[in-house]
Amino acid sequence: MLVGPAAELPATGLGTAGARRLGRFLLRRPGLVLAVACLVLVVLAAFWPALFTGRDPLVGDPAQNFRPPGAGHWFGTDELGRDTFTRVVHGAALSLKATLIAVAVAFVVGGTLGLVAGFVGRWVEDVLMRLVDVLLSIPALFLSLALVTALGYGTVKVALAVGIASVASFARVMRAEVLRVRQAGYVEAARASGARWYTLLGRHVLPAAIGPVVVLATLDFGTAVLAVSSLSFLGYGAAPPAPEWGTLVAGGRNYLANAWWLSTLPGLTIAATVLATNRVARALDGEWAAAR
Template sequence: MAITLDAPIRPAEPADPAESAGRGPSGGRRSTRTGADRARAARGIRSFLRQPTLVLAVAVLALVVLWAVAPTWFTSWDPIEGVARDRLQPPSAEHLFGTDNLGRDLFARVVHGSATSLAATSVAVVVGLTVGSVFGLLAGFLRGFVDDVIMRFMDVLLAVPSLLLSLALITALGFGTINVAIAVGLASVASFSRVMRAEVLQVATSVYVEAARVSGVRWYTILARHVLPNASGPVVALAALEFGVMVLAISSLSFLGFGAPPPTPEWGSLVSGGRDYLAVAWWLTTLPGLVIVAVVLSANRISRALERNGGTR
């Protein structure tokens, strides 16, 4: 009698829960992911609306950005040419922020000056974020001698007050809005570098990074694909915080006369120009100063929200 040996029956492997959850009767994983993304977005919007201070901060920054992009939407007055008979008028329906000693509408000068101030601040943030992140990334990933050299240099930068360091760099670069922005950005490199290095040191010991090293992936590919995306969250939150700090720093340097030359409107120079008229025209310094304070506080509030949520991590 012939005996036939049947092939052993292999037990069915359990299905991937994520895969089985993504399958539906009408079309795969995409619809489920889309629904989950929509639910997550709806929860995020509800959480955002339940924080009135955060909503106000975003609204303030959005308004200032609109001032910079389309100033003629908010005022029809010329920020450069004044009317002599309208000089030193207090705030009114016609002149929301009053007029200066040359009869120029102060609200128009604040609105048009937002483009210069925000552009300078954006340049400073980009310079500080880019240079500092590169140094921190290399120091935290390569370690050893490279880490020691970079971090001792950053310690030297941190030992010098940022405003004094900015003044020294402006002396070397020259006056002007762009030079002021570059100087302020370079003065903040140490802060970005230290935060990035701390995050890279944490991410570099992760299992997936070690697996990529063992599998022979080149170090710069590991940096670009694994380390940088997972270490950038707190750095983005710091960039939001530094945005407010840099608005204040650039306004301070403009107040001292290192920014755009007159009659170009700039927030710091507007505050400086009203110092001689404090007794008779308080609005010349108070109202532009309140705009600066509102922008700085709004940037700080957004930074706290990003830090609480882990940035973009």
């Protein structure tokens, strides 16, 4: 039986009572509602940009250049008369694509390394965790820069570099959880009853250890957005005129004196996405801790 915040979560299949409980749960957490709404808008912009704008992000009107934010152009226009809001909306697809690839790489590779190290143990654990220690000794952004320099420029290559740089944290969290679960009574009982190693791993260890790693993936999503945008800002992402968020911030820095919105509004979009992701991750972490 759950206690604490988890007990307030709405139960499914309860009709009106469930909807009422959900309403009370959300009313007590307006920050979480705002964060979820922000993430929903970002996802919609990434996959269905036509819902927000019908303009072409690559075509501008030179007669409309450097228009400030207003009713006609919510985020203003750039030096070529392109609508900045349209470019931010279409840039969500590139930035979100890179972020999802980065988190997926870190989750799969890091989770696999931690799972093997924690479950197998012995010299395998020693070798894998020394590799993880080497990765942890290098600052993530520096490692991403080194990797993307070796791999080359482009959105996917930036995503791979950011993902590999985040592998170590996933491996350590997964290993710690596997070590904890491996000593649980029901796992020992299953082992004593003659269950094979793959049954122990797939049915007992992995389902109980995966929760904190999923929460870490949600937290790392915000970090990956910042890392991908940072590398795009430095010129390692998609080539112009592709409207990646980091590229938009970089392109507007030369016009801050007379067109502050070109860097400020895409930068605020990045900040809002990261803050919303962190708020949702904290909520997931709290619910997972209450359920354990």
